[in-house]
Amino acid sequence: MMNYDHAVVVSGLTVVRGGHIVLDDLDLTMAPGQITGLLGPSGCGKTTLIRAIAGVQIIRAGHIDVLGRPAGVPSLRRRVAYVTQASSVYPDLTVTENLRYFAAMAGVVPSGIGRYLDQVGLRDQADALTGTLSGGQRTRVSLAAALLAEPELLLLDEPTVGLDPVLRRDLWQLFRSLASAGRTLLVSSHVMDEAGRCDEVLLLRQGRLIAQDSPRRLLARTGTDDLESAFLALAEATDAPSGKEIPA
């Protein structure tokens, strides 16, 4: 399945939106079969970066390779799933009807729909109208719809927003099992404690990548006990380059 060293390679990526530089000369890689966390405050450019990797964002400069091909080429369509923050499922269909529809679109036999409902914890809502579900439940319907095509790369934009701790834990267990099965995941969040569940973390601030490292190395590099403090230390070091140096 994998004929590439990196699932994603981003080089010199610059994106301008509304006349502002939203992503500024980013370089990063994502290892296959791992969970990469994309962390940073609201408005730092997480969604824009995900859109660029998904191939739906106009870029000003740079290059993005996804699964060994240029981002956005038609042959990647089935291999890459992008679950947006706003749910993309039909409110006037039931959960099962939505999944049947997306299975048909993906050319997938819908026999295993129940398994995907179980994976996202929605078995009890199988016959509910999707429009009557909570925001977090609708996100999980979108996630199940994305999983149906068995994509190699999953781009998940804040999938755990608004979920209770039990559901958050269950979803992270699902992400971990997908990665163990060889899938590559990019998961964005602005909740720092979620970074600890990732193999690697990309810390984004004001359109710049301030670190790409494992959670453990981020703590070691910054001499901090938690990732929130590590982020603050790295942000301060970026603000004042002549000040405290944080080794790479």
Ligand SMILES: Nc1ncnc2c1ncn2[C@@H]1O[C@H](COP(=O)(O)OP(=O)(O)OP(=O)(O)O)[C@@H](O)[C@H]1O
């Ligand atoms: N359609 C647009 N037109 C112009 N500027 C935009 C547009 N969408 C986003 N931006 C700007 O791009 C910047 C990055 O936005 P982006 O949505 O990528 O951030 P984010 O980190 O995903 O934020 P959040 O966590 O709040 O979703 C922000 O400053 C935002 O104002």
